[in-house]
Amino acid sequence: MSAHSLYLHIPFCTTKCTYCAFNTYINLEALIPAYVEALAEEIRVSGQSAPDTPVHTVFFGGGTPSLLSVAQFEVLLSALRQSFKLDDAAEISIEANPNDLSYPYLADLRSIGINRLSVGMQSAVEGELKLYARRHDHAVVQRVMPEIRRAGFERVNIDLMYGGPYQTLETWAYTLSQTIALDPDHISLYALGLEDALAGVGGATARATARR
Numbered sequence: 001m002s003a004h005s006l007y008l009h010i011p012f013c014t015t016k017c018t019y020c021a022f023n024t025y026i027n028l029e030a031l032i033p034a035y036v037e038a039l040a041e042e043i044r045v046s047g048q049s050a051p052d053t054p055v056h057t058v059f060f061g062g063g064t065p066s067l068l069s070v071a072q073f074e075v076l077l078s079a080l081r082q083s084f085k086l087d088d089a090a091e092i093s094i095e096a097n098p099n100d101l102s103y104p105y106l107a108d109l110r111s112i113g114i115n116r117l118s119v120g121m122q123s124a125v126e127g128e129l130k131l132y133a134r135r136h137d138h139a140v141v142q143r144v145m146p147e148i149r150r151a152g153f154e155r156v157n158i159d160l161m162y163g164g165p166y167q168t169l170e171t172w173a174y175t176l177s178q179t180i181a182l183d184p185d186h187i188s189l190y191a192l193g194l195e196d197a198l199a200g201v202g203g204a205t206a207r208a209t210a211r212r
């Protein structure tokens with residue numbers, strides 16, 4: 001059987017970005033423990049229906065997976081290892097908001113086998129981050145990138161968005177140069193749905209093609 005990739009969704013955020021069209025909810029963090037329990041059970045049930053399925057990639061997306069504790073990731077990884085043939089060299093990624101990352105948290109994530117991080121930077125321009133209602137500023141990204149490396153992550157992706165309202169070639173070039181200075185291993189670029197994003201500026205829920 002060919003190796004499979006698993007995507008696990010963590011539908012919780014502490015704030016709602018103006019461009020977000022993902023299946024995610026704010027102010028429901030109290031449900032995270034029950035959700036983790038249910039997701040672990042779902043993993044076990046799925047594994048029973050396809051026993052010995054080889055898995056070479058696991059991706060925790062969101063939402064904001066970095067809202068989970070290390071213990072909660074351990075529960076999910078344990079369920080995965082019990083239920084599937086998880087390759088020893090499997091790539092296990094989480095998406096993370098820069099504000100959630102500290103060295104102890106990162107080191108603990110690395111120690112339980114999470115080996116790739118996708119950082120939701122989006123822009124290096126403070127005005128753009130405010131427009132998107134992101135809860136971090138660029139200084140946070142600059143501060144956590146060395147901590148991510150120190151914790152042992154060798155695979156780091158940075159998410160950026162382009163085509164947003166008021167973005168110019170100059171601000172985009174600035175964001176790209178700041179990103180390159182952070183020396184990520186991969187950069188993902190997402191086009192913001194411009195008209196919907198403009199609707200979001202007024203406070204309405206925006207629908208866009210951009211990612212977190």
Ligand code: SF4
Pocket residue numbers: 012013015016017019020021022024062063064211212
């Ligand atoms: S864009 Fe990402 S971080 Fe922002 S509300 Fe949506 S899922 Fe949450």
